[in-house]
Amino acid sequence: MNVILVFTFGVSLKDWLETGLLSREIKLYEEIAKNENITFTFLTFGDKSDTELIQNKSISVIPIYQYIKKSKNTYVNFIKSFGIPFLIKNKIPKSHLIKTNQLFGSWIAIILKKILKIPLFVRTGFNPYEFKVIEKKAFKIRVFYFLLIKISYIFCDIFTVTSNSDKKNIQNISKKSKKLVLHRNFITNLSFKDYEDRYEYKIFSVGRLIDQKNFKKLIELFSDSIFEVNIAGDGPDREALLNYAEKKNCNLKLLGQIENKELLKYYTNYKFFLSTSNYEGNPKALLEAMASGCIVFTTKNKNSLEIIENNKNGFFIESNNISNKVENLLQNPELAKKIIENGYETIRKNYLIEKIIEDEIRIYNSLIG
Secondary structure, eight states, X not given: OEEEEXXXXXXXXXHHHHTTOHHHHHHHHHHHHHHSSOEEEEEESOOGXXXXXXXXXXXXXXXXXXXXXXXXXXXXXXXXXXXXXXXXXXXXXXXXXXXXXXXXXXXXXXXXXXXXXXXXXXXXXXXXXXXXXXXXXXXXXXXXXXXXXXXXXXXXXXXXXSSHHHHHHHHHHSOOOTTEEEOOOOBOOOOOXXXXXXXXXXXXXXXXSSGGXXXXXXXXXTTTSSXXXXXXXXXXXHHHHHHXXXXXXXXEEEEEOOXXXXXXXXXXXXXXXXXXXXXXXXXXXXXXXXXXXXXXXXXXXXXXXXXXXXXXXXXXXXXXXXXXXXXXXXXXXXXXXXXXXXXHHHHHHHTBHHHHHHXXXXXXXXXXX
């Protein structure tokens, strides 16, 4: 069986490499290829250099911009993208299934489905229409994503989301159907490192330095405290956050972009992980922190409510006295260890890669018969 993976519009393997995501994003497909008679063809928005980034014989790469010229104008590339399936159809090996990595770009997958006459598996890791509404984007942008969901839902054979909240929201846009399925994000493994061997007075967080992640809130929570706040990630708000931390007397260290394999080691150095995001899909950083034995604190939103049971496997940020809460946990290691173990159990039951692989293969088999 060969599966075509259509990348998010505009995204290449090189982008994944530069943002530290390459090893994590291809892990699922490497593991499936290792244990099953399944190969993959990655359709990426990169150039020839993308073909050099995968060293797995079971994964081939077709970089779109090796065959068509990339414009500096995003709208020109968008218009060109409708012709991509016709240009590369003869370069694709015999395939049995098409999958999208995210919703944005699904129109290419839909056209390929019609040309190749094979099933289409649309995956989305978050609800882009809801995000654009929250971000108060222009009306035409919101309409575009609304229609993209409806059209993708109509033409796909299965449509997967990573949270029950997103499932409910998609059902509000498109009618209920058996083709809408919950298919969660995966965690590669649980990391066990003694609680006592971790930093006590350092707080860890991960994410792009953008408004959505609300790192100003994190700075405020630990202003005038003895805690050091460490954030792994980069983005346009870097200088603004450093200035805000100085203003609020917060000991902030920005660690920059860290490749995911290395990042997983970072988690295990910290006792406490905080997420202050205003909104999320199925938050991978929060799940990775729990799988790494961190005690997690998170803002309360629809998707975090599906993961966290307050005071059992983590905590919701419901007040500004979080530093006191952390101090109390440092004084009560037995309670801390119980929270950590409950966090491990949440990951074991729902998010380990072995379970997600089983679900993924079950989807493949249900579509190709």
